[in-house]
Amino acid sequence: MTSLLSLLDREPAVATAGIDLIAAAIENQGIDVAAADWRPPLAGTAEALADLAADDHAVAANAVALDRMLGVRPKLVDIARAGDVISTLEPGTLLHAGPPIAWADCSGPLRGALAGALLYEGLASSPDAAFAMGAQIHLSPCHDHQAVGPMAGVISPSMPIAVVADDASGRTAYATLNEGLGKVLRYGAYGPEVMERLRWMEEVLAPTLRAALHSVGPIDLQVLIAQALQMGDDGHNRNRAATSLFLRHIGAGLLEATSPSQGERTQVFRFIDGNDHFMLNLVMAAAKLHVDAATDVAGSSLVTAMARNGTEFGVRLSGTGPRWFTAPAPVVDGLYLGAYTAEDANPDIGDSAITETIGLGGFAMAAAPAIVGFVGGSAMAAVRRTLEMYEITSTEHPVYRIPILESRGTPTGIDAALVARTGIAPQINTGIAGKEPGVGMVGAGLVEAPLACFVQGVRALAGP
Amino acid sequence: MTSLLSLLDREPAVATAGIDLIAAAIENQGIDVAAADWRPPLAGTAEALADLAADDHAVAANAVALDRMLGVRPKLVDIARAGDVISTLEPGTLLHAGPPIAWADCSGPLRGALAGALLYEGLASSPDAAFAMGAQIHLSPCHDHQAVGPMAGVISPSMPIAVVADDASGRTAYATLNEGLGKVLRYGAYGPEVMERLRWMEEVLAPTLRAALHSVGPIDLQVLIAQALQMGDDGHNRNRAATSLFLRHIGAGLLEATSPSQGERTQVFRFIDGNDHFMLNLVMAAAKLHVDAATDVAGSSLVTAMARNGTEFGVRLSGTGPRWFTAPAPVVDGLYLGAYTAEDANPDIGDSAITETIGLGGFAMAAAPAIVGFVGGSAMAAVRRTLEMYEITSTEHPVYRIPILESRGTPTGIDAALVARTGIAPQINTGIAGKEPGVGMVGAGLVEAPLACFVQGVRALAGP
Numbered sequence: 001m002t003s004l005l006s007l008l009d010r011e012p013a014v015a016t017a018g019i020d021l022i023a024a025a026i027e028n029q030g031i032d033v034a035a036a037d038w039r040p041p042l043a044g045t046a047e048a049l050a051d052l053a054a055d056d057h058a059v060a061a062n063a064v065a066l067d068r069m070l071g072v073r074p075k076l077v078d079i080a081r082a083g084d085v086i087s088t089l090e091p092g093t094l095l096h097a098g099p100p101i102a103w104a105d106c107s108g109p110l111r112g113a114l115a116g117a118l119l120y121e122g123l124a125s126s127p128d129a130a131f132a133m134g135a136q137i138h139l140s141p142c143h144d145h146q147a148v149g150p151m152a153g154v155i156s157p158s159m160p161i162a163v164v165a166d167d168a169s170g171r172t173a174y175a176t177l178n179e180g181l182g183k184v185l186r187y188g189a190y191g192p193e194v195m196e197r198l199r200w201m202e203e204v205l206a207p208t209l210r211a212a213l214h215s216v217g218p219i220d221l222q223v224l225i226a227q228a229l230q231m232g233d234d235g236h237n238r239n240r241a242a243t244s245l246f247l248r249h250i251g252a253g254l255l256e257a258t259s260p261s262q263g264e265r266t267q268v269f270r271f272i273d274g275n276d277h278f279m280l281n282l283v284m285a286a287a288k289l290h291v292d293a294a295t296d297v298a299g300s301s302l303v304t305a306m307a308r309n310g311t312e313f314g315v316r317l318s319g320t321g322p323r324w325f326t327a328p329a330p331v332v333d334g335l336y337l338g339a340y341t342a343e344d345a346n347p348d349i350g351d352s353a354i355t356e357t358i359g360l361g362g363f364a365m366a367a368a369p370a371i372v373g374f375v376g377g378s379a380m381a382a383v384r385r386t387l388e389m390y391e392i393t394s395t396e397h398p399v400y401r402i403p404i405l406e407s408r409g410t411p412t413g414i415d416a417a418l419v420a421r422t423g424i425a426p427q428i429n430t431g432i433a434g435k436e437p438g439v440g441m442v443g444a445g446l447v448e449a450p451l452a453c454f455v456q457g458v459r460a461l462a463g464p
Numbered sequence: 465m466t467s468l469l470s471l472l473d474r475e476p477a478v479a480t481a482g483i484d485l486i487a488a489a490i491e492n493q494g495i496d497v498a499a500a501d502w503r504p505p506l507a508g509t510a511e512a513l514a515d516l517a518a519d520d521h522a523v524a525a526n527a528v529a530l531d532r533m534l535g536v537r538p539k540l541v542d543i544a545r546a547g548d549v550i551s552t553l554e555p556g557t558l559l560h561a562g563p564p565i566a567w568a569d570c571s572g573p574l575r576g577a578l579a580g581a582l583l584y585e586g587l588a589s590s591p592d593a594a595f596a597m598g599a600q601i602h603l604s605p606c607h608d609h610q611a612v613g614p615m616a617g618v619i620s621p622s623m624p625i626a627v628v629a630d631d632a633s634g635r636t637a638y639a640t641l642n643e644g645l646g647k648v649l650r651y652g653a654y655g656p657e658v659m660e661r662l663r664w665m666e667e668v669l670a671p672t673l674r675a676a677l678h679s680v681g682p683i684d685l686q687v688l689i690a691q692a693l694q695m696g697d698d699g700h701n702r703n704r705a706a707t708s709l710f711l712r713h714i715g716a717g718l719l720e721a722t723s724p725s726q727g728e729r730t731q732v733f734r735f736i737d738g739n740d741h742f743m744l745n746l747v748m749a750a751a752k753l754h755v756d757a758a759t760d761v762a763g764s765s766l767v768t769a770m771a772r773n774g775t776e777f778g779v780r781l782s783g784t785g786p787r788w789f790t791a792p793a794p795v796v797d798g799l800y801l802g803a804y805t806a807e808d809a810n811p812d813i814g815d816s817a818i819t820e821t822i823g824l825g826g827f828a829m830a831a832a833p834a835i836v837g838f839v840g841g842s843a844m845a846a847v848r849r850t851l852e853m854y855e856i857t858s859t860e861h862p863v864y865r866i867p868i869l870e871s872r873g874t875p876t877g878i879d880a881a882l883v884a885r886t887g888i889a890p891q892i893n894t895g896i897a898g899k900e901p902g903v904g905m906v907g908a909g910l911v912e913a914p915l916a917c918f919v920q921g922v923r924a925l926a927g928p
Contacts, residue, residue, distance in 0.1 A: 230834040231695040231705050232867065241695050244708035248737045251715045255730040266719040273712045369867035370694040379870050403696065403833035404868055406843050 042455050045420040048462035052301065052417050058319075058461075061299035065318040066394050066413045069294035069302065069358070072166040074173070074286035075218040079210040081202075083157025086174060088145050093138040094118075097153025097351040098309025099324040100141055103134040107310035107346050109188025112437025113152030114139070116190030120198050121156050127190060143305055144322065146292060147174040148284045148351035151186035151433055152310070159198070160206030164221065164285040171293060175285035177201055177209075180275040186350075187433045187440040208260050208268040212253030219249050221286040225360070226399045228279070229410070234368035235283045235400075236352055236361030237375060237429045237444055242279035247272055280352065287354040296321045301461055302394065303414035306357050306426065306449055310349035310433070315453035317416050317461055325457040327450035332432045334445010335376045344442045346435035353428045353449070359397045359412030362427035362446065363389045367402040367410070375429050375445050385427050385446075386411065392418040392426065416461070419454040506919050509884040512926035516765065516881050522783075522925075525763035529782040530858050530877045533758035533766065533822070536630040538637070538750035539682040543674040545666075547621025550638060552609050557602040558582075561617025561815040562773025563788040564605055567598040571774035571810050573652025576901025577616030578603070580654030584662050585620050591654060607769055608786065610756060611638040612748045612815035615650035615897055616774070623662070624670030628685065628749040635757060639749035641665055641673075644739040650814075651897045651904040672724050672732040676717030683713050685750040689824070690863045692743070693874070698832035699747045699864075700816055700825030701839055701893045701908055706743035711736055744816065751818040760785045765925055766858065767878035770821050770890065770913055774813035774897070779917035781880050781925055789921040791914035796896045798909010799840045808906045810899035817892045817913070823861045823876030826891035826910065827853045831866040831874070839893050839909045849891050849910075850875065856882040856890065880925070883918040 041049050052058045083089055094117050096110060106114065114137065115130035124130035142149050149155055153176075161174045176186075179197055183189040213219070224245050225233075231241030247269070254265045272278045291304040300318035307314050314324040329347035336342070355361035365371060366386035369379035386402065389411035396409030414426055425448035432443040505513050516522045547553055558581050560574060570578065578601065579594035588594035606613050613619055617640075625638045640650070643661055647653040677683070688709050689697075695705030711733070718729045736742045755768040764782035771778050778788040793811035800806070819825035829835060830850035833843035850866065853875035860873030878890055889912035896907040 227704075231708075240691075241705060241708070244695075244705070244712055247715060248708055248711055251711060251719075252730060252734050252737065255715075255719060255726065255733050262719065266716060269719050270716050273716065370871075372867075373871075379868050383868075403836075404843050404847075407834075407837075 039423050042420045042423055042451055045455055045458050048459045049417060049421055051462040052458070055299065058299045058301065061297050061319060062302055062394060062415065065294040065297040065300040065302040068297070069290045069413060070398065072169060072171060072289050072293045074164045074166060074221045074289045076162060076213065076221055076282060077165045077218045078163040079160055079177070079206050079213060080163050081157070082155050082159045082161045082174070085161070085163060086145050086147060086155070089155070089157055090138070091157065093140055095140055095142045095145055095147060095149070095153070095155040096309060097142060097149050097151065097349060098307040099312055099314030099326050101139060101309045101311055103137070103139065105311050106134070107349065108435045108437040109346050109349060109433040110152045110310045112188030112190050113154040113185050115437065116185045116194055117154045117156040119190060120195055121158055130190070141307070142351055143307055146172060146288065148288045148354050149176050149186065150178070150280060150284065150352045151350040151431060152188055153351045154185060158202060160202055162282055162285050164282070164289055166289055166293070169293065171289055173285045173288035173292060175281040175288070177205060178275060178278045178281045181277065181441055183440045187431070188437045189440045190438060204260065204264050205268055205271060208254070208257075208264050209250065211257040211259060212250050212265070215253035215257050216249055219246070221282060222399055224249070225283060225286065226401065229364060229367045229400050230403055232368050232370050234361055234364045234371055234429065236280065236355040237431070238368045238371040239279040239283065240276040242283065243272065243276050246279050246282070283360065284352055284354050287358045287360070290358045291354065294318050299461070301415050301417040301458065303357055303416055306353040306428070307351045308348045308353065310346055313348060313450050313453060315416070315449065315457055317457045319461050320457065323460065325453040325460065327452035330447050330450060332430060332443070332445040332447040333376070334432055334443050335374065336432070336443035337441065340434070340442035344434050344439070346433045348428075348430065348447050349433055350430065352430060356426055356428050357414060359393070359400055359410040362429045363393070363412070364400065364402065364410045365429065366405055371429065377446070388424060389427060391422050392424050416454045416457045419451065420458045423451065425449050425451055503887050506884045506887055506915055509919055509922050512923045513881060513885055515926040516922070519763065522763045522765065525761050525783060526766055526858060526879065529758045529761040529764035529766040532761070533754045533877060534862065536633060536635060536753050536757045538628045538630060538685045538753045540626060540677065540685055540746055541629045541682045542627040543624055543641070543670050543677060544627050545621070546619050546623045546625045546638070549625070549627060550609050550611060550619070553619070553621055554602070555621065557604055559604055559606045559609055559611060559613070559617070559619040560773060561606060561613050561615065561813060562771040563776055563778030563790050565603060565773045565775055567601070567603065569775050570598070571813065572899045572901040573810050573813060573897040574616045574774045576652030576654050577618040577649050579901065580649045580658055581618045581620040583654060584659055585622055594654070605771070606815055607771055610636060610752065612752045612818050613640050613650065614642070614744060614748065614816045615814040615895060616652055617815045618649060622666060624666055626746055626749050628746070628753055630753055630757070633757065635753055637749045637752035637756060639745040639752070641669060642739060642742045642745045645741065645905060647904045651895070652901045653904045654902060668724065668728050669732055669735060672718070672721070672728050673714065675721040675723060676714050676729070679717035679721050680713055683710070685746060686863055688713070689747060689750065690865070693828060693831045693864050694867055696832050696834050698825050698828045698835055698893065700744065700819040701895070702832045702835040703743040703747065704740040706747065707736065707740050710743050710746070747824065748816060748818050751822045751824070754822045755818065758782050763925070765879050765881040765922060767821055767880055770817040770892070771815045772812045772817065774810055777812060777914050777917060779880070779913065779921055781921045783925050784921065787924065789917040789924065791916035794911050794914060796894060796907070796909040796911040797840070798896055798907050799838065800896070800907035801905065804898070804906035808898050808903070810897045812894065812911050813897055814894065816894060820890055820892050821878060823857070823864055823874040826893045827857070827876070828864065828866065828874045829893065830869055835893065841910070852888060853891060855886050856888050880918045880921045883915065884922045887915065889913050889915055
């Protein structure tokens with residue numbers, strides 16, 4: 001007791017952990033505080049985390065899931081008609097981004113895109129008729145059909161899609177082809193110019209790309225993405241380098257193909273050249289191949305999907321398979337185009353967060369400092385975001401490397417248990433859709449995955 | 465006197481400037497040293513620098529020269545035959561990189577390239593005959609003919625060259641087309657495969673590029689280079705992004721041209737796609753246009769050329785016009801290909817340091833951290849090199865910006881007076897040629913411009 005009382009004779013030395021408010025209050029009294037970088041786990045996860053930590057099987061399961069995720073080698077092998085290759089895409093069904101949703105709960109841009117798909121498929125003869133039909137169509141998440149789509153992510157049977165495959169496992173994944181910016185279906189626009197472009201994509205872009213691809217052979221997307229990260233891309237919101245490299249690959253095929261016509265092949269080259277986001281969809285298909293390989297490893301807390309339908313944000317874990325853990329989709333913090341403001345913004349939407357799920361996008365922003373001109377913030381903040389993501393990921397990507405961090409691999413393989421333990425949310429950088437159907441893109445910015453999804457996921461994984 | 469003596473009663477406080485050895489010796493005695501970041505000017509320049517600093521005209525002259533340098537807008541407008549557009553390239557003359565040199569003083573790679581040009585032009589029937597003719601040919605620096613060439617930089621009349629022009633002033637500048645890596649003329653190789661490629665460049669590459677360029681119209685090189693810096697290029701040793709963007713521009717032209725044949729247009733696309741350095745020569749021609757606009761401003765210490773002929777390194781200042789200030793060419797510190805070592809290296813060679821002269825290359829390395837895999841060093845060292853170059857340059861480039869430095873403009877416009885005052889040498893990153901003729905490229909690395917060139921230049925500028 002004497003030694004304890006003697007503490008009062010000296011200047012106090014204070015160590016704090018967890019709550020910044022306490023440290024600040026003590027510092028305000030002129031006392032030195034050593035703050036430890038520790039926070040309590042997210043509310044409601046302490047017991048589940050303790051269970052998982054005590055379970056040797058969970059550690060091994062994560063290693064297996066991660067190994068499977070990194071073990072596939074995505075190559076672009078074909079351009080096909082969605083209805084021909086996605087065997088589960090039945091007539092009367094439309095696929096969409098994010099977790100499952102009913103028509104009544106769909107946001108404006110998703111309704112707009114679904115209505116547009118009905119018009120495009122000839123199932124509705126006017127926008128009014130299409131919106132009136134909404135409640136009768138069968139909606140299903142792209143993610144349940146080896147597919148992904150940016151923003152609304154709507155896939156209908158006649159749409160051309162990219163086929164990405166892994167030679168060794170025979171796995172495949174699919175994504176739509178990118179329409180460009182402005183008034184496009186994926187942002188919920190459905191006017192005549194949207195229909196015209198979709199039809200051109202079906203009738204000219206798809207067969208032309210297919211011919212060129214068959215001429216040059218499969219394109220190794222992993223090599224292409226790795227190079228693009230050395231050229232200032234993040235693989236989600238900045239794809240100028242990847243699109244340039246894709247054009248270098250496919251350009252030779254477009255030049256040497258004998259059909260379609262020279263005019264159509266030139267049109268296709270110019271279309272891709274006019275859209276620096278063209279590669280986004282192909283990166284997404286590659287990412288989908290990675291996460292599908294990692295799914296269903298019992299006990300693993302590896303995140304295998306983060307996806308938004310414009311109303312809800314959904315997360316899947318490897319160990320809980322197809323089950324979605326959802327929370328309301330947050331609003332994106334970013335830069336707006338023209339006169340648009342946050343008032344015009346729909347909540348977060350799209351399957352594109354699949355890129356973050358494999359260590360790209362918001363996780364690779366340090367590789368893409370020029371992106372801050374598009375999404376806001378500073379280059380140093382972009383670097384800090386990447387550095388923070390190492391706290392919630394399982395490994396450093398063996399192939400996707402960041403030159404400015406001395407070629408450190410990107411933070412890869414989100415562990416839901418680490419998210420719950422640290423309270424650090426996965427960072428996503430993404431486009432912003434207008435909330436009214438038909439408006440299209442209104443901006444781009446940054447958003448954090450809702451922590452509630454990870455709380456549910458970790459609790460479900462730990463079991464009852 | 466009493467107060468001075470009292471200094472001895474206390475612990476000494478020491479401030480040092482200029483000579484690290486003194487600071488280190490005092491620190492070794494356990495005494496705190498405050499070292500000021502100051503160095504004396506380079507030996508022999510103090511008086512000249514004082515004269516220049518006292519001369520209001522010199523300050524105004526530098527502003528004028530810089531303004532002219534940044535005022536041109538280089539566009540690629542044509543591909544032409546050197547002998548047809550460089551009116552000063554007389555028959556019997558060969559142009560070469562760097563300051564003037566006599567055959568007897570030429571290094572191996574320059575001799576090899578000159579011999580190769582004689583073979584290519586049909587002026588010699590065998591390598592032995594070509595080397596025997598060397599002393600009879602008239603040699604003249606590219607720089608005196610509005611032209612630049614990387615490495616040996618040899619230009620002969622039949623070679624196709626890029627024509628870069630500024631609409632407003634009507635100025636033009638020229639550079640050869642890049643042959644690719646390996647055994648190539650510019651590295652001093654002259655074997656049959658070199659001749660075959662040069663002939664293909666003349667007969668297929670040049671007319672095909674010309675047709676494609678006429679189809680798409682002039683290419684704004686400043687916009688292209690600015691984008692490439694946002695994509696990890698430095699504009700000298702890393703040109704993967706610029707070459708990709710160039711292919712995006714020219715690819716549409718190659719696709720829509722009706723002649724030459726489809727096979728030749730495909731060959732040209734594949735040739736450029738196979739050579740990430742293709743854009744280097746076009747960046748150099750753009751840079752030459754900038755520096756030529758800035759030349760001959762009386763009193764200006766702005767550097768208008770840094771160029772090496774493989775034996776000597778030469779520098780020109782705006783205020784001293786065409787006069788060269790030379791010193792022995794240094795050896796490059798870098799990474800070697802295969803089994804080559806520094807023993808195999810020729811001293812520094814080529815006009816490519818024109819890129820550093822306008823704020824690219826070694827000055828823009830912070831934009832290109834992935835380059836350290838090619839030239840050695842760390843990403844952080846690359847950033848530090850760029851930061852140091854702000855000490856010897858007049859401005860930050862208004863268009864060429866570095867994303868990771870929060871889009872700060874590259875350090876641009878080397879002021880020889882600042883080099884003399886600080887003793888900081890311009891940093892160049894460059895290729896390394898084998899010293900024996902015929903060997904070709906042996907590595908790539910970093911080199912400092914010799915300070916002696918700047919000492920001479922500043923003294924000459926200040927006058928007798």
